[in-house]
Amino acid sequence: MTIRPTIADVAREAGVSKGLVSFALNDRPGVAAETRDRILSVANALGWRPSVRARSLSTDRSFALGLVIARDPEIISSDPFFPAFIAGIEGALAPAGQALVVSMVSNEEAEVASYRQLAAHDRVDGVILTDLRRNDPRIALLEGLRLKAVTLGHPDVESSFPAVAVDDGPGIHSAVEHLAALGHRRIAHVAGPSSMLHGGRRSQSFIDALRALGLASDLVVETDFSAAGGAKTTAALLDLDEPPTAIVFANDLMAIAGLGVAQRRGLRVPDDLSITGFDGSDIGAYLYPSLTTVTTPVLEWGRASAELLLRSVIGDDDVHDIELPAAQLLVRMSTAPPRTIR
C-alpha cells in the first residue's frame, strides 16, 4: 500500500487527459460512453478516491457543516438535546460524505468568535442555528459571513435562512389539559429564559392553554433551563402561601431538579405535587416516579436540518421551511389527581 492514486495516475493509465478523467468521474456530458467506462474501471482498479482537500480548494466548498453549541458549562453535561441531535445530523451527513464540525463554547462572545473562525477558515459550508434568541444577532452575523444556515424554529427577525420547526404548543397544551383533567386548578410553569424563543413560546402556550380552560395563569416563573434554576424556582413556588398542585417545567432537567426539591421537602410526587417535564429524555423513565414529559423528535430534527442545509448549500432552489410532527405528551407516573380533591 503506497501513496494514493490521483486523477493524473488514472489519466495516464487510461491514456486520456486529466480533464477528461474529471469529467468522467463527475458524470458530465461530453465523454464517449466507451471512454467513460474505461476511465471508471481504471479508477476503480487503481482504488482512486477523490481528495476532499483538492476538491475544496478548486470548488470553494468545504463539504462539511458546522454546529456551534453555546451552553453554560454547568448545563452542558446534563442536556439531553445535543447528543441526540448530533446523532440525527450524522444520519444525514455520513451517507453524503460530509463531515460535522462541532464547536462548544460557554458564552456569547465565544460563540460569535466561533462562527467567525469557522467562516474565516472556510471550515464549513453552512451551520445549524440552535436555541434561537429574541432578536437573534447571529442571523445577521451569518448572513454577513456569507455562510449558509438553517434555523431550528422560526426566528422573530427577518431571515434569509430556511427553518426547521417543531411546534412545542400542542405538547404544552396536552400537558396542561392532562393536569386539568386530573383536577388541578393551580398549575405553575417553570419557564426557560424569555430571551430564548423556545423558552418564550412554551410560556405563551402554557398561558394560552390555561386561559382556554378558564384558569388563572399567574404562576409563571422564568429561569434558565438549568438544574440549579429549576430547583430554586420550584422551592420558591412551594414556599407560596397557596402553592401550586402541579408544575409544568419547560425542560426535563429542571423537572428532575424540581422533583428532587419536592421530595426533599417530604412531598410525595405525584400525590402532593404533579410534575411534567419537556424533552422526553430517556432518563426520566427510570426515575421514581417516572417523569411525565413532552417528547420532541430530536433525532428526526437533526436529520431534517442537516438535509435541508445540504440542499441549501448545493443551491437547490426549492428549500423552504419544514414543519416536523409536533411535540407530544408522554404520560408516565409523575402526574396524578391533586390530593385536595381526592
Next chain:
Amino acid sequence: MTIRPTIADVAREAGVSKGLVSFALNDRPGVAAETRDRILSVANALGWRPSVRARSLSTDRSFALGLVIARDPEIISSDPFFPAFIAGIEGALAPAGQALVVSMVSNEEAEVASYRQLAAHDRVDGVILTDLRRNDPRIALLEGLRLKAVTLGHPDVESSFPAVAVDDGPGIHSAVEHLAALGHRRIAHVAGPSSMLHGGRRSQSFIDALRALGLASDLVVETDFSAAGGAKTTAALLDLDEPPTAIVFANDLMAIAGLGVAQRRGLRVPDDLSITGFDGSDIGAYLYPSLTTVTTPVLEWGRASAELLLRSVIGDDDVHDIELPAAQLLVRMSTAPPRTIR
C-alpha cells in the same frame, strides 16, 4: 468587502515574490528583517488570512482532530461524559485554530466505517480514542490508516499511541471504604461491560478493595452502562435471598436508574440501601437523595488529550503518556449506615 486577499495580492503590493511572502508569514529564516516587516504590515493592511484549504493541500495536514463516538442511541442522550469532554477538547483546539470533527455512530461496524471515512477524506490529522475495549481492534486500524491518535487510558494491546489516563481505582476504593466504614458488609457492584477496559478496571478495583477489607466480593454483576441495564441488574440484586445493603454503580446513569428501582420497591435510600455512582454528573446533586459519586476531571481530560494529540501530530518528539489526577469520591446523600446495624 470583496474577495479575500491571497498571498499573491500581498506579494504584488509589497513588491516581492509569492514565495518570499510565504517565508515571511511563516517566520522562516532567509528574509531580511526590513522586508519581513514590510510584508507583514502589507498583509495586515490588506486583512490577509491564510486559506486553510490551500495550506491543507500543500502541507498534507488537515488542521483538525476527530472524535468518533459510538453509543447506543438509547444511552447517547443521557451520557454526561461527551458534552463535557468535547468542551474540554475545544478549550485546547480553538486557541490553536484547529477544528473538531465529530462523528456519532451507534454500532461497531459504523464506527470502523467512520474512521475509514475520516482517513480516506483526510478530514483530520488524528483522533481521540475513547472507551477502549479489550484487544481493541481500532488501534491496529488507526495505525493502518496512518492516523495519529491518543487513547483515553492505557490499552491492553501494543500501541504506538500515547495515552491520557485517569486512574479510576482510587475513586472506587474510596467508595468501597466509605461504605465499609459506614458498616456495610454486603456490597454489590453493577459493572460496565468487561469488554470495555474501564468497565473491567472498575470491577477489578472494586474486587480488590473488598478483598483488602476482608469482605466477600461475589456480588459483581455486569451490564452495559445503560439506564435499562442498571435498572434490570439492580432489580436482580434486590431479588436475592440476601440482597446487598449497598451498591456501587460503575456510572451515574445506572446508579440513577438503580435508585429509581429501589424507590419503586418502597426501599428508602440511603436508609435501606446505599448507592454510589461514578462520573460526578451534575444532575446527581439534584436528585433525592443526591447521589454520592466519584468525580473524574472530564474537562481537563478533554483538554489534555487534545493538546497531546496536537503535539503528536506536529511531530513533537517527547510525547509520552499523561496521568491526570485520579478520580475522587464525592460524598452526598445516597449513602448511610445500613439499617441492620443501626
Next chain:
DNA sequence: GAGTGCCCCTAAACCGGTTAAGAAGCAGCC
C-alpha cells in the same frame, strides 16, 4: 468542396498556499 455544427478530447490555467532549486549581490580571502 467549402462551410457549419457537433462530439470528443487535450492543453493549460486556476484555486492559494509551500518549497526546492537556483540566481544575484556582496563581503571576505588568498
Next chain:
DNA sequence: GGCTGCTTCTTAACCGGTTTAGGGGCACTC
C-alpha cells in the same frame, strides 16, 4: 581578479482536483 560562501530573493514546480478555451475529426448541408 577569481574563488568561496552567505544572505536575500525569484522562479517555477507542486499539492489534486475543476474548468475554460480551443482543436481535430466527422457528418451534414447547400
